[in-house]
Amino acid sequence: MTMLSDRQQLSYIASQAADARLNVELETEGMTLNIGPQHPATHGTLRIICRLDGEQVVWAEPSAGYMHRGYEKLTEVRTFPQVTTLINRIDWLGSFANEVPFILAAEKLMEIEAPPRAQVIRTILFELSRIANVSLFLGDLGVQMGAITPVFLAFRDREYVLNLIEGATGGRFHPNFDRIGGLKDDLPKGWIDETRQVMIKLQQFCDTIEDLLFGNEIFQSRMRGIGIIPADIAKSYGLSGANLRASGIDYDLRRDQELPMAWDKADWRVWTHPDGDSFARCWVRLQETRESCKIVEQLLDQIPAGPIMTKVPRIIKVPEGEAWVATENPLGEMGYYVVSKGDLGPFRVKIRSASFNNISVVPWALKGVYVPDVITILASLYFILGDIDR
Amino acid sequence: MGLVDRGRMPAPLTKLFNMSRSYSLWVYQWGLACCAIEMGAAFGSPRYDVMRLGVIPLPASPRQADFVCISGTVTDKMAPAIKRLWEQMPEPKYSISMGSCANCGGPYWDSYSVTKGVDQIIPIDVYVPGCPPRPEALLEGVVLLQQRIKNEDMAAKWRGDEYRNNRREYEVDDGGYRTHGVSGDPIPSNVPPREPIVVGGGPIE
Ligand code: SF4
Numbered sequence: 001m002t003m004l005s006d007r008q009q010l011s012y013i014a015s016q017a018a019d020a021r022l023n024v025e026l027e028t029e030g031m032t033l034n035i036g037p038q039h040p041a042t043h044g045t046l047r048i049i050c051r052l053d054g055e056q057v058v059w060a061e062p063s064a065g066y067m068h069r070g071y072e073k074l075t076e077v078r079t080f081p082q083v084t085t086l087i088n089r090i091d092w093l094g095s096f097a098n099e100v101p102f103i104l105a106a107e108k109l110m111e112i113e114a115p116p117r118a119q120v121i122r123t124i125l126f127e128l129s130r131i132a133n134v135s136l137f138l139g140d141l142g143v144q145m146g147a148i149t150p151v152f153l154a155f156r157d158r159e160y161v162l163n164l165i166e167g168a169t170g171g172r173f174h175p176n177f178d179r180i181g182g183l184k185d186d187l188p189k190g191w192i193d194e195t196r197q198v199m200i201k202l203q204q205f206c207d208t209i210e211d212l213l214f215g216n217e218i219f220q221s222r223m224r225g226i227g228i229i230p231a232d233i234a235k236s237y238g239l240s241g242a243n244l245r246a247s248g249i250d251y252d253l254r255r256d257q258e259l260p261m262a263w264d265k266a267d268w269r270v271w272t273h274p275d276g277d278s279f280a281r282c283w284v285r286l287q288e289t290r291e292s293c294k295i296v297e298q299l300l301d302q303i304p305a306g307p308i309m310t311k312v313p314r315i316i317k318v319p320e321g322e323a324w325v326a327t328e329n330p331l332g333e334m335g336y337y338v339v340s341k342g343d344l345g346p347f348r349v350k351i352r353s354a355s356f357n358n359i360s361v362v363p364w365a366l367k368g369v370y371v372p373d374v375i376t377i378l379a380s381l382y383f384i385l386g387d388i389d390r
Numbered sequence: 391m392g393l394v395d396r397g398r399m400p401a402p403l404t405k406l407f408n409m410s411r412s413y414s415l416w417v418y419q420w421g422l423a424c425c426a427i428e429m430g431a432a433f434g435s436p437r438y439d440v441m442r443l444g445v446i447p448l449p450a451s452p453r454q455a456d457f458v459c460i461s462g463t464v465t466d467k468m469a470p471a472i473k474r475l476w477e478q479m480p481e482p483k484y485s486i487s488m489g490s491c492a493n494c495g496g497p498y499w500d501s502y503s504v505t506k507g508v509d510q511i512i513p514i515d516v517y518v519p520g521c522p523p524r525p526e527a528l529l530e531g532v533v534l535l536q537q538r539i540k541n542e543d544m545a546a547k548w549r550g551d552e553y554r555n556n557r558r559e560y561e562v563d564d565g566g567y568r569t570h571g572v573s574g575d576p577i578p579s580n581v582p583p584r585e586p587i588v589v590g591g592g593p594i595e
Binding site: 037045065066067068069070073074077085086089092093136151152155156159172173174385386 | 422423424427428430431434435436437463465467468471497498500501502503504521522524
């Protein structure tokens, strides 16, 4: 190392100081960026407050509560059959799936079980609502990245599924079809054939989306390696559903628990992805839609004959007790903890909805990413505001 | 628009203007809850296709919009944002309230956090009842709104007669600054109050 003379040293220090001054002058102040509460990328009214340093997010926090409708309090003043009307609207894209865990919890308390025919039809409708839910997600994914075509495709093909749900239940959106002890009605004539055809169309839709979107170079470069959530983080934040499976954890409540439903009658598999990035989350959802189509197709052949309603009293009083039932809903694990005091209505209902936990990882996942990636990460996490705020 | 603000619009010209206004409506989609998806189906899907009615569904900001479609549950936390949005929109502006929640609270009529009716915050022209209303119902609401626009007297609207007559309760005296109402003239008594339009007739629910 050469020794610097005093003069050289001084000039070196001066240049350092000049650089530092320059840095101080150039240092940009942090900026706070507000995304929402009304933003097309937030699927409703989520507000995300980001503190930026240049193009990078240094701190982000979701501000929920813009869609808080007070479900848990409202269920206390409704009777058991009335509650299903309300909880339909928690995850509004997959309405029927919301009713099922609650009804199962009530049935558990009453110690009754729906007849086999009702169980199979319930499972079919459950999966149809998953398809209706996730197909819109797949279409919407393109919009977040500036591609508008997929959303038209999604809306077109989703209508077929909604028609099916409407045909069976009478409600396009909020069926309110599940009853304690069975279902409201039997399937209409011709519904099964119609469903078969629609399932073929939906599988074609999945193929199209896979071609159009997942094979797209821009899509891949904006999704792959972005927003990686490792398995331990996913677990510790309580993620569920496709978000968890995309981090490589093989966990699906449809397969992993015993419920009086008909998933075990069909042959299907749980998809996982080792990467844990945005692409993996979307890809797992795409595969799940295909699996759902397969489940529906297989179950259509296995609907047993028989009644669709067990014997339940006209005025339903649920005996005292507590029950917890969770199912694998389109967005993830959704569960109800029902406390009954033997009245017409529940004493207390705790709702565990998937999106609330899925969104809680946002402050962690958004740290250090670039602003355009915020939108894709949020889109791939896939939440629904009613499901977050309840 | 010298003719309009002097209040002397020849009838044929009014008709022409109203026709053009009603067939180039830019709608700002203020989607809040479940109804937002049905609104998306009505405005953004190939099956319902609102553009054939002359409605353009995707303005970049409320400042470019002619009418706003409020669809879904309005919560007390959201209400100030809706008010601000409405005030950002330029006159003449219209509004559609879609779904029971926005009309009157809907299934959450006894909830502690839901605003029972968006008409407490902003004036509403057309109510679309239903939970959620079918996309067809929303399209009918749009058609009814277009009919209202076609029958409007532009000069009266410019003077704000009609506006003040019907929307008095929304006028806020903000330290000498009147939020609504253009001129200070007395309101002529021959202007009938505007009835709210409800799709399918019947009560607002
Ligand atoms: S009116 Fe019904 S469908 Fe519409 S936002 Fe309210 S609860 Fe949802």
